[in-house]
Amino acid sequence: xxxxxxxxxxxxxxxxxxxxxxxxxxxxxxxxxxxxxxxxxxxxxxxxxxxxxxxxxxxxxxxxxxxxxxxxxxxxxxxxxxxxxxxxxxxxxxxxxxxxxxxxxxxxxxxxxxxxxxxxxxxxxxxxxxxxxxxxxxxxxxxxxxxxxxxxxxxxxxxxxxxxxxxxxxxxxxxxxxxxxxxxxxxxxxxxxxxxxxxxxxxxxxxxxxxxxxxxxxxxxxxxxxxxxxxxxxxxxxxxxxxxxxxxxx
Amino acid sequence: xxxxxxxxxxxxxxxxxxxxxxxxxxxxxxxxxxxxxxxxxxxxxxxxxxxxxxxxxxxxxxxxxxxxxxxxxxxxxxxxxxxxxxxxxxxxxxxxxxxxxxxxxxxxxxxxxxxxxxxxxxxxxxxxxxxxxxxxxxxxxxxxxxxxxxxxxxxxxxxxxxxxxxxxxxxxxxxxxxxxxxxxxxxxxxxxxxxxxxxxxxxxxxxxxxxxxxxxxxxxxxxxxxxxxxxxxxxxxxxxxxxxxxxxxxxxxxxxxxxxxxxxxxxxxxxxxxxxxxxxxxxxxxxxxxxxxxxxxxxxxxxxxxxxx
Numbered sequence: 001x002x003x004x005x006x007x008x009x010x011x012x013x014x015x016x017x018x019x020x021x022x023x024x025x026x027x028x029x030x031x032x033x034x035x036x037x038x039x040x041x042x043x044x045x046x047x048x049x050x051x052x053x054x055x056x057x058x059x060x061x062x063x064x065x066x067x068x069x070x071x072x073x074x075x076x077x078x079x080x081x082x083x084x085x086x087x088x089x090x091x092x093x094x095x096x097x098x099x100x101x102x103x104x105x106x107x108x109x110x111x112x113x114x115x116x117x118x119x120x121x122x123x124x125x126x127x128x129x130x131x132x133x134x135x136x137x138x139x140x141x142x143x144x145x146x147x148x149x150x151x152x153x154x155x156x157x158x159x160x161x162x163x164x165x166x167x168x169x170x171x172x173x174x175x176x177x178x179x180x181x182x183x184x185x186x187x188x189x190x191x192x193x194x195x196x197x198x199x200x201x202x203x204x205x206x207x208x209x210x211x212x213x214x215x216x217x218x219x220x221x222x223x224x225x226x227x228x229x230x231x232x233x234x235x236x237x238x239x240x241x242x243x244x245x246x247x248x249x250x
Numbered sequence: 251x252x253x254x255x256x257x258x259x260x261x262x263x264x265x266x267x268x269x270x271x272x273x274x275x276x277x278x279x280x281x282x283x284x285x286x287x288x289x290x291x292x293x294x295x296x297x298x299x300x301x302x303x304x305x306x307x308x309x310x311x312x313x314x315x316x317x318x319x320x321x322x323x324x325x326x327x328x329x330x331x332x333x334x335x336x337x338x339x340x341x342x343x344x345x346x347x348x349x350x351x352x353x354x355x356x357x358x359x360x361x362x363x364x365x366x367x368x369x370x371x372x373x374x375x376x377x378x379x380x381x382x383x384x385x386x387x388x389x390x391x392x393x394x395x396x397x398x399x400x401x402x403x404x405x406x407x408x409x410x411x412x413x414x415x416x417x418x419x420x421x422x423x424x425x426x427x428x429x430x431x432x433x434x435x436x437x438x439x440x441x442x443x444x445x446x447x448x449x450x451x452x453x454x455x456x457x458x459x460x461x462x463x464x465x466x467x468x469x470x471x472x473x474x475x476x477x478x479x480x481x482x483x484x485x486x487x488x489x490x491x492x493x494x495x496x497x498x499x500x501x502x503x504x505x506x507x508x509x510x511x512x513x514x515x516x517x518x519x520x521x522x523x524x525x526x527x528x529x530x531x532x533x534x535x536x537x538x539x540x541x542x543x544x545x546x547x548x549x550x551x552x553x554x555x556x557x558x559x
Contacts, residue, residue, distance in 0.1 A: 011378070094359070095357075098354060121377065123379065128350075138321050139347070139426075141320075141346075144488070158343070158488055159343045160442065161434055162489060165428075167428075168426050216386065220384050226538075228539065228543075229541035230542060234544070236558065246503070246542075249446075
């Protein structure tokens, strides 16, 4: 079984991102970039399927300019077998990403596509579901457990108030939530080996996809600040304030 | 202009998130209809018809929609939604699952988790874990939108008199099936609907110590949440996570215990009406957003608080 994993290059999760003073965009000058944490979980899950003998090949795909090859190499160092970059200028919208991934799916015919549930830059939480609709594949989003069962995959999902398990007919889409697994660290020998693994570059034209734009970012701004309140001296004063000032407990 | 609101429900009752979404739809200034897709969901349709300010309720009642399978429901919404300018849904786990499929089927962008309607085509939404608010303008003729429900006050659940119409369309993609669900059994309110939330962070030290929150939660009728740090450390399950990648809450009272206040967490609770922080580190960023801060060891403060409320 072939598994396709999508990875995105994003600002490292430790970086506190700010809006530029003129509000034109976020300030990403000289910030550390990394693989999106949810995508890292996706890579780990695919590699575990290969180690378990379920997957035969793991392909890591990323969409972006040449710099995203760094994140593809990270995925290769974690255990993916080969990489694909779809070359675009700068960021593209989730719908276009989904169309480009659909192009890769058509070429590679994977039985399972694993993606992160959302990227920590745009926080859109869309791409996996959109790919599902475009490729007419079922989806198990926000997955906390993935079990391949013959021609099906059982996905346990984190939903409001609990867990839900679905049975999906392969080929299928899985998007990862935090608790699916704990990604490994790449070892130095594996990082060296990853440099020699195959990495193909496609253009959107190769995949027959037109890069369009449906949204314009008008401006960005910092969130409204909440005013700090007061420090109370002890629990008695806290209870008094909550009862008599805020009136939120009785 | 017309707007279709997707109802959040469990086939027996209409969820409050729907009322916040109708409020966002009103801000868009168009006529509002509600789609109820489910199975044996007549009671939900009745409840939806009573919501103030709604024109008609479209009910697609079929076994194919019983478990809200995204593959089936998205096809229905794309068909029914074709006659509307806006399709708008609460950013619940369920609608976050379904709506991007609808957008892709209609070949339009989705605008996720809006917190403000600036005009008919321009919206605000948080990005980068809430560090930045982006204003985005859509060039699509039809807009598919999810709403961060905590940004809108619910409309009245009573007082409306919408007509109810059946939708016959049955879409069963036949590629997915419901197997089982494990709903956390609890006498406490659901996290996103609770009027009081008490959350623990890394300062709780382990999962066992979350018991210290339970007595207080019982007395206040509160839901119990956690920071991502507490989830990552394995203290509690991820469905308790409050934050940009977890649940977004806005209760009347939010009590943060042993939580430092990473922006990731603040993004999930900063719209709460009153915030209390209990932390032994007086420099913790959580105090910058708290209405009432108590610098204390939580292992002393929690038992005392429980005894005094």
